[in-house]
Amino acid sequence: MNWSLMIESIPALLYGALVTVHLLALTLVFGAMLALPLGIAAARGRAPIRLPVMGYITFFRGTPLLVQVFLVYYGLSQFPAVRASFLWPVLREAWFCALLTLALHTAAYTANILRGAILAIPDGQREAALASGMRPYLIYRLVILPQALRIGLPAYGNEMISMMKATSLASTITIMELTGTANTIVARTYAPYEVFISAALIYLCIAFGLARFARAAEARLSRHMRPAVEAKEKFRSAPAHA
Template sequence: MDIGFLYSTFLTLMAALPTTLALFALSVFIGGLLALLVVWMRVSGNPVLSAFAKVYIFVFRGSPLLIQMFLIFYGLAQFSIVRHSFLWPYLREPFDCAVLSLALCTAGYSAEIFRGGIRAVSAKEIEAAKAIGMSGFLLVRRILAPIAFRHALPAYSTEVVLMMKSTALASLVTVWEVTGVAQRLISQTYRTMEVFLCAAVIYLVLNFILLQAFALLEYALSRHRRAPSFATVDAAKTA
């Protein structure tokens, strides 16, 4: 195996890493905000909003992400109302279309994950909070949201990792992120194994960092569930 070629390929792919990270960060951030909106509509009790949220979740969970990306990138340009709207400067850009499609897709999955976290909150905890005078936004901020987020975190971490890998699809709409640059290198060098091996290593490292970050976050949020150490117990007895 040509070590020199692997090294040069790795450097070339690393130059495209900022584009991959930007795709990932924007899609997860926007998708998370959309998911909160969708899950609010889903549990609002309003039949119209709830029905809209159910349809949204069904569409974006039930259709392939690649088709969604193609429909947004190639399909929206077919409508003159879109081409003459204030959104056209953004929707004609491959990067913006890729971010939009990734965000819309992850919002559908994340909304169901968040809804599962909300349903996992014990009714007794909510009743206890109401008994001491909590209601409305205070109840959500102090009780519902923290507990629901802890329950949803393991599943949401999986969705975030999947979004990192899904950024590779952006290469099919001419966004030159890591996978797109890898495909271009293969068309120039015909060395598929070495190029994709370097790309795989980059994605593995990125996902490893993400998983470790979520593991640390989950560890920090579940501190109250861990058994106290012997030093803590001895200190409590001494006091």
């Protein structure tokens, strides 16, 4: 084990990790913005809207992410209309192609998580809100979505970690994130074992941070349930009287 090489590689790998975190953060933000209307449409939309949304979700969940990256990066340039459009200066850049693909991919998974969470909420709550005169927008904002977020957050925490690992595929289209930087160092030093162990440890630290963030968010969203749970546990632990 070449410890000195591992230590010398850390600054470059940390810079690559910053690129990974930056790409991941933008992916999650744009993916969540797209997933919100898609999840609602998939759960409660009418058939003309729901069916195309479910087709979108099925496509991105059922095809490999690497294929999706190649379709966007190499495929869009095959269309003259795309090359002539105002979007071409953006779409010809590998960074934006990776961001677009990852955002579309995570939006499909997140929308499906949100769909399941919305369907898990009893219809009686929505009917009661309608009976009280609330508009559909307020019902979703005040009744449906807060509960759906709490229900879907554990699954979304896993999705965040999965997308963190998926950012490594951006290295296949020349983006020097953590995996791309590690590949470059390996090509120069011929020491894959030490370099990739260092990269794996950095990935592990990022995943640990994401897991802690998801757990803290889940605890905050469920804080109103804590007194009832504590009271139940106190009742169970109380000694029985003869």
